[in-house]
Amino acid sequence: MTDLYKFTIAEARSKLRNREITSLELTESCINAVEGSDALNAYCLKTPDLAREQAKKADELLAKGNTQDMCGIPLGIKDLFCTKNVYSQAASKILTDFKPQYESTVTSRLWDQGAVMLGKLNMDEFAMGSSNETSVYGPAVNPWRRDGSKKKLTAGGSSGGSASAVAADLCLGATGTDTGGSIRQPAAFTGIVGLKPTYGRVSRWGIIAFASSLDQAGPMTKTVKDSAIFLNAISGHDIKDSTSAPFVVPNFEAAITGDIKGKKIGIPKEYRLDGMPDEIEKLWKDGAEMLRDSGAEIVDVSLPHTKYALPAYYVLAPAEASSNLARYDGVRFGHRATLKAGEGIDEMYARTRAEGFGDEVKRRVMVGAYVLSAGFYDAYYRRAQRVRTLIKKDFDDVYSTGVDAILTPATPSAAFGLGEMKNKDPIKMYLNDVFTVTVNLAGLPGISIPAGLSSEGLPLGLQLIGRPWEEGEMINIASVLENGAKFNFKPNKWW
Amino acid sequence: MSIDKETARRAAHLARIAVPEEELENLAQELSGIVGFMEQLLEVDVEGVDALTSVSPMALPRRTDVVSDGDQIDKILKNAPDSREGFFAVPKVME
Numbered sequence: 001m002t003d004l005y006k007f008t009i010a011e012a013r014s015k016l017r018n019r020e021i022t023s024l025e026l027t028e029s030c031i032n033a034v035e036g037s038d039a040l041n042a043y044c045l046k047t048p049d050l051a052r053e054q055a056k057k058a059d060e061l062l063a064k065g066n067t068q069d070m071c072g073i074p075l076g077i078k079d080l081f082c083t084k085n086v087y088s089q090a091a092s093k094i095l096t097d098f099k100p101q102y103e104s105t106v107t108s109r110l111w112d113q114g115a116v117m118l119g120k121l122n123m124d125e126f127a128m129g130s131s132n133e134t135s136v137y138g139p140a141v142n143p144w145r146r147d148g149s150k151k152k153l154t155a156g157g158s159s160g161g162s163a164s165a166v167a168a169d170l171c172l173g174a175t176g177t178d179t180g181g182s183i184r185q186p187a188a189f190t191g192i193v194g195l196k197p198t199y200g201r202v203s204r205w206g207i208i209a210f211a212s213s214l215d216q217a218g219p220m221t222k223t224v225k226d227s228a229i230f231l232n233a234i235s236g237h238d239i240k241d242s243t244s245a246p247f248v249v250p251n252f253e254a255a256i257t258g259d260i261k262g263k264k265i266g267i268p269k270e271y272r273l274d275g276m277p278d279e280i281e282k283l284w285k286d287g288a289e290m291l292r293d294s295g296a297e298i299v300d301v302s303l304p305h306t307k308y309a310l311p312a313y314y315v316l317a318p319a320e321a322s323s324n325l326a327r328y329d330g331v332r333f334g335h336r337a338t339l340k341a342g343e344g345i346d347e348m349y350a351r352t353r354a355e356g357f358g359d360e361v362k363r364r365v366m367v368g369a370y371v372l373s374a375g376f377y378d379a380y381y382r383r384a385q386r387v388r389t390l391i392k393k394d395f396d397d398v399y400s401t402g403v404d405a406i407l408t409p410a411t412p413s414a415a416f417g418l419g420e421m422k423n424k425d426p427i428k429m430y431l432n433d434v435f436t437v438t439v440n441l442a443g444l445p446g447i448s449i450p451a452g453l454s455s456e457g458l459p460l461g462l463q464l465i466g467r468p469w470e471e472g473e474m475i476n477i478a479s480v481l482e483n484g485a486k487f488n489f490k491p492n493k494w495w
Numbered sequence: 496m497s498i499d500k501e502t503a504r505r506a507a508h509l510a511r512i513a514v515p516e517e518e519l520e521n522l523a524q525e526l527s528g529i530v531g532f533m534e535q536l537l538e539v540d541v542e543g544v545d546a547l548t549s550v551s552p553m554a555l556p557r558r559t560d561v562v563s564d565g566d567q568i569d570k571i572l573k574n575a576p577d578s579r580e581g582f583f584a585v586p587k588v589m590e
Binding site: 097098099100101102199200213239242243245246305307308310311312314315322326329330331332333334335336339343344345346347348349350351353354357362363365366367368369370371373380382383384385386387388389390392425426427430442443468 | 506511522526528529532534547548552558567571575576577585588
């Protein structure tokens with residue numbers, strides 16, 4: 001049994017429960033895989049000693065008959081999650097040497113179940129980016145390559161390390177966070193499943209904040225079933241996050257029946273973009289066909305304000321970021337600039353932030369400060385909030401006609417090459433989020449499912465958007481797509 | 496609206512990010528591009544539309560205003576770049 005690290009969470013859970021394998025064996029197998037993976041730059045910090053310690057504890061629990069789903073399962077954790085006494089840097093220079101003295105609610109829940117941490121995963125700095133290239137650690141690399149090419153491709157962003165690690169079997173599952181598509185886009189680029197829950201389903205406490213009204217953590221996994229298991233482990237009300245919902249969490253795994261007869265699936269015409277590659281169009285049509293073959297009714301729907309989602313997002317997210325990132329001032333944690341003679345606290349703030357933040361973070365913080373400033377607040381920020389109301393209403397209107405879920409492509413293209421967007425206008429990079437960002441603005445659940453390969457042999461994903469709090473239904477429909485698409489491809493190991 | 500050098504300087508100051516004089520022109524151009532992209536929002540009729548500040552279906556909960564935690568000075572100061580006698584230390588603010 002040498003390939004334990006290739007297990008899904010569901011497979012490992014059953015073998016652990018049946019005492020066919022131990023968590024320590026499984027964990028050693030993963031540690032070994034992680035050791036050989038430096039070319040992917042997925043892990044920014046490896047914690048093998050902690051992993052072994054947690055695995056031994058999990059084995060004791062399992063011996064006593066512990067049946068919690070995540071007990072003994074080795075995971076990777078995005079660097080945005082605060083983990084007690086383990087470096088948590090949000091891939092930023094400004095949080096160099098930051099060791100939180102507390103544990104995020106999401107990771108606490110995982111460790112309480114007996115899960116194992118293999119290390120922290122690479123990401124875009126403060127989750128701002130779509131290619132993992134804004135990371136202080138350098139970009140995570142996609143384990144997939146174009147047919148016949150050795151060019152390094154992006155694993156997507158911001159949860160690029162999480163995506164790369166799951167796709168390359170460097171952990172059984174990983175945490176991600178999604179503010180405008182940061183779970184779903186990297187999942188699509190690497191051929192894995194990425195789920196963003198309804199806003200409020202998962203506690204944000206202890207996750208380094210980017211844009212608080214949009215941020216939501218979720219699982220990145222090898223299968224749809226694993227995403228259901230993982231989501232159950234991290235969901236639920238948390239008194240420490242005032243926006244976490246006091247709702248009972250259903251059993252998402254039990255929602256997977258494969259029966260979608262009579263379900264109504266909406267196809268939004270506004271997502272058919274000019275110049276969209278034919279293979280994305282075909283993937284989308286095939287996906288709709290699979291759902292129809294399983295007894296769903298496919299209906300055309302309209303989300304008329306879709307076009308304004310990206311501009312609204314790029315007002316609101318930087319505005320919230322400029323406020324959230326005000327805390328990085330060189331006083332309480334992280335980097336502090338060395339002052340020259342005669343410099344005071346004002347210079348300390350401005351130089352600490354200039355030295356500590358990367359270019360994209362600086363750009364967004366300044367844009368945010370600008371749209372919130374006197375004279376522009378109403379013209380930009382207030383207006384964007386009003387447009388957000390209209391975007392949410394578009395979805396409310398569609399769902400009020402009895403539509404159960406909406407099917408779209410996950411991204412407008414397959415993974416692109418690292419460095420390819422370097423000299424382009426920042427807005428070109430923002431367009432990666434065109435299909436995913438509406439979901440955050442409306443607070444809805446969304447899931448990206450690998451559905452096919454591009455002409456160059458790269459994974460392509462479809463996205464399902466669910467009704468609020470109906471992740472179970474969404475996951476069930478996703479499982480039908482997963483079965484229909486039969487995406488059982490893995491990248492060839494070159495790292 | 497295009498952003499000039501002075502507006503870029505003001506945005507950098509509001510954000511408390513030091514930007515060297517010679518980079519301000521370039522910053523102004525970048526910000527102009529982004530603000531130009533945002534101006535698509537001006538096409539939308541928002542007359543009578545309320546601003547959305549939260550997608551949550553419930554009002555923010557309230558809690559009793561009592562001390563529920565504390566006495567963790569060491570943990571709070573653990574990551575500080577400079578601390579003295581149980582306080583964060585910063586450069587002199589007043590002469």
